Amino acid sequence: MTKSAATRFSRASRLCASLALCGCSADVQNTDGQQNASLARPARLGFEPVADAMQLHCGTLDCHGQIGRNMRLYGLYGLRQSKKDDPLNQPTSPAEYDADYLSIVGLEPEAMSKVVQHKAAPETLSMIRKPLGIESHKGGQLMVQGDSLDRCMVGWLVGAMDAQSCNKVVQTPRPRLDGGP
Amino acid sequence: MTRVFACFPLGLGCLLPACGDPVPDATVATLGPEDPNVPQGPSHRPGQPCILCHQTGGGARAFSLGGTVYADVASQKVVGGVSVFVLDTAKATFSTTTNCAGNFFVPTEQFVPTYPIWLTLRAGTIQRDMASPAYREGSCAGCHTSPLGPSSPGHVYVIEDPTVDILPANPQCP
Numbered sequence: 001m002t003k004s005a006a007t008r009f010s011r012a013s014r015l016c017a018s019l020a021l022c023g024c025s026a027d028v029q030n031t032d033g034q035q036n037a038s039l040a041r042p043a044r045l046g047f048e049p050v051a052d053a054m055q056l057h058c059g060t061l062d063c064h065g066q067i068g069r070n071m072r073l074y075g076l077y078g079l080r081q082s083k084k085d086d087p088l089n090q091p092t093s094p095a096e097y098d099a100d101y102l103s104i105v106g107l108e109p110e111a112m113s114k115v116v117q118h119k120a121a122p123e124t125l126s127m128i129r130k131p132l133g134i135e136s137h138k139g140g141q142l143m144v145q146g147d148s149l150d151r152c153m154v155g156w157l158v159g160a161m162d163a164q165s166c167n168k169v170v171q172t173p174r175p176r177l178d179g180g181p
Numbered sequence: 182m183t184r185v186f187a188c189f190p191l192g193l194g195c196l197l198p199a200c201g202d203p204v205p206d207a208t209v210a211t212l213g214p215e216d217p218n219v220p221q222g223p224s225h226r227p228g229q230p231c232i233l234c235h236q237t238g239g240g241a242r243a244f245s246l247g248g249t250v251y252a253d254v255a256s257q258k259v260v261g262g263v264s265v266f267v268l269d270t271a272k273a274t275f276s277t278t279t280n281c282a283g284n285f286f287v288p289t290e291q292f293v294p295t296y297p298i299w300l301t302l303r304a305g306t307i308q309r310d311m312a313s314p315a316y317r318e319g320s321c322a323g324c325h326t327s328p329l330g331p332s333s334p335g336h337v338y339v340i341e342d343p344t345v346d347i348l349p350a351n352p353q354c355p
Contacts, residue, residue: 061332062318077313080331087334088312139316140296174299174310177266177274 040116041105042157044098049166050156051075051092051100056170057131057142057149059100061087071107071127073100115157122154148172201238209233224282227259228327228336230320231286245293247286248321250279250302252348253340254329259283260339261354264303269294281354304339305349 055075059065065078065087074081075092081099082090105112107127114120122128126135131149133141143149148168155162212229219225231247234240246267252258261281268274275292279285297314312334318324321337329335340346 056313057316060313060316061324061334063316067332083331085331086329087332142316174314175268175270175272177268177301 039109039113041109041112042116042159043161044101046161046163047101047156048092048097049163049170050152050161051097053149053152053166053169054100054104055092058139063139072103075100112157116159118158122157125157128153128157205233205239219282223280223284223286227282227284228322230322231284232319232323235286236319237289243289244286244319245289246298246319246321247284248325248337249283250285251283251336251338253338253343254335256338256343257327260304260348260351262304262349262351263339266301266303267292267294267298268301269296269298271295302337302339307339307346307348309339309341 051073052075055065055073055078058071059073059075059078061078063069064071064073065075066072067079073079074096076090077087080086080090081093081096084090085093104127108125111120111124115122115125123132123134128150129135130137130139131142131153132145143153148165151162152166152169155165208230212226212233215221215225227249228251229249231244232239235242235244235247237243248265250260250263250265252260259279259281260283261279263279263283263285264276265279265285266274266276267287273292273294275287275294277285277287297316299314300311302309315324324333325335325337326333327336340348
């Protein structure tokens with residue numbers, strides 16, 4: 001290949017790569033929902049109590065608090081984003097709440113949109129079916145319909161936030177060896 | 182080939198247990214060989230994820246739970262004689278005691294918990310409760326790896342503050 005042909009080939013390669021990257025960028029924007037106004041999402045504002053409740057039941061290090069697991073959750077008692085943090089000593093950070101939110105709303109965006117718009121039942125979502133035990137779940141059944149965790153998650157999804165139920169989940173003491181609650 | 186089932190037709194034994202599942206097999210391989218100074222048995226491989234091998238089909242006696250208890254978060258000193266209490270979601274309980282290697286284990290024929298489970302350690306007057314339940318992991322070291330970091334609370338330990346708490350003497354484990 002002559003020098004000029006090589007230069008032309010190199011320019012063409014760079015152009016192709018640039019076009020390809022533009023295409024990828026557009027796809028990423030669509031995937032995270034920023035550019036797709038037709039999909040509804042539950043509110044980010046006020047999400048923190050929901051994340052705290054889910055962190056205790058879903059986000060422990062042996063479940064969704066693991067790299068490589070879907071619906072990856074970060075926060076206190078689980079995986080941390082900052083290298084300076086550890087699972088037991090720092091409260092969940094704003095960045096971790098953001099990451100949790102994106103992780104959850106990115107699971108089934110179309111189905112979640114229908115739930116948020118009251119066009120489908122919350123049980124159409126894996127994040128509700130699995131902890132209810134309706135669908136196979138390696139972590140087992142974690143809630144029953146109407147309990148605090150269920151009210152917390154479903155309330156958030158359908159725009160009827162129930163922070164009291166979320167807080168109840170977080171504040172429930174661990175069972176005691178001597179037969180306490 | 183290192184897989185046990187692949188060795189049977191040749192009438193050979195294999196040194197490494199294998200599940201025939203490439204993911205746990207690869208994880209087991211990363212644990213490395215046995216310490217030549219410690220015989221295979223209840224004292225071997227402290228701090229490693231027991232259930233990788235000690236599960237049904239894993240090549241070793243099946244345990245439902247297993248782990249190693251250390252003195253404090255920064256110490257590599259293992260502690261024997263620590264009582265380990267398991268409480269499961271069905272309110273069933275089981276207790277056992279760490280051996281001199283700091284190891285404890287729960288054979289499946291004795292107890293299989295219903296998850297989630299909560300663990301408590303007791304050594305003399307010191308009691309340490311696990312901060313959150315475990316939902317599926319039977320190996321303490323599945324989550325409790327050393328050192329403390331973003332993805333681990335550190336190894337399992339008894340004492341929060343070594344300048345305040347003192348472990349009871351244990352003459353059986355010099």
